[in-house]
Amino acid sequence: MNRSLSYHWVMPLPLLLIATYLLDVQGLDLRLADAIYAFEGNSWNLQDSWLLETVIHKGGRMLVGALILLNLGALASTWLSQSMRSYRAGLGYLFGAVITSLLIVSGLKDITHISCPWDFQRYGGEQFYAPIVNAIFGSGTVRCFPAGHASGGYAWVALYFFCRLYKPQWRMAALSVGLLLGMAFGLSQQFRGAHFLSHDLWTLAICWYTALASYQWLFRHRTAAA
Template sequence: MLTMTLLTRTLRHPLAVWLLPAVTFIAVNAVLLGLDVDRLLAAKLYAYQGYEWRYQGSWLLQDVIHQGGRALVLTLYLVLIGLLCSSFVVMRLKKYQRGLFYLLASVSLSLIIVSVLKQLTAVSCPWNYSQFGGELPYQSWLEAMLSAQGGRCFPSGHASGAYAWLALYFFCRCYLPRWRNVSLVAVMLLGLIFGVAQQLRGAHFLSHDIWTLTICWYISFLMSYLFKLHLSKAMGNP
């Protein structure tokens, strides 16, 4: 309860919504790069699995969280489209129409941008590096981008399926203020599950998820201003 109260008070200030994530993102990335956390954490996970990605094809991580997670995201997306279409004929949904348009646009843009960046950044997955059973010499995401390795693993695409729904926080802050923090925590937990599962499979480093989280947060935030959700009186409610 105390945590949720502090979260509410912190995020109520407009500066906190864009400045705090940026400062946190820069600090975390500095630590990850400076202390080589990506490689060290992946090495621990790789060693724990007997120096192979034993969980890569596991039922829980591959079938339930990876494939099932994709199905969940697609289902949510189709439900959103259904709600938006229904808002043109169902009067009770009419007042949410602009917000539903915002959700569809924001979620779509987050997924598209992360997908495009995966193609452009040319960063490989952990399982591609020789230290972790692959053939390439290890490089940090920054080194890999500069050398254009040719991979398609950065940022994390699977985690974007969860973090794209950070837009729900801004939707709820406008229309359903009592649910804004619940939606934020739920999306963050889902993104964490997706991210950890992929790290255990050798598909992503920790930094890949951090970048995806940040990208999706700022897309959701900026799109909320484009759709003028910040002008709603509901946002000022405690």
């Protein structure tokens, strides 16, 4: 493994495991959701709010779609403009990493069948609560883990590696774009009762490792030289 990338692999994993233990096993997920639920009057009153549902949820999907189209347009321009040609590999990587992240999250939702907060009796639903570590790979039709909407933001942590190729001094700012977009999408869904915080953290981890693995595989010769 390239030494300059090794900490990108190693550092997030223990943080994710510690966070999962605190949130899921020790019940911090529930305490945070309890606070949000109480704030809304012991009901998910913001579930259908204009800001969270129309602007951030539906509008967020449109924004992610527009960003993907912008990425594709920039990639297409590398065959039309000599000055853009040097960005072809990076733009192709960015598109592939984002799409792969979204597909992985969507695929996992189809097999994990973990419920949303609003499904549990604790919050007015019909199901008994079960932690992720107990409920994962269960049976049913619910699709609440990982967090699909948050993945539309967190998938863009791939911008960090794109900038690492061309503008290393911008890589932390680029990472912040993906993190802030994912946090905005994730928090809005938490206030709607659609996800726990742990769902979003796992989504971020999936997007990060997808972007990292894609980067190292596609540019393994370049990273080895570095």
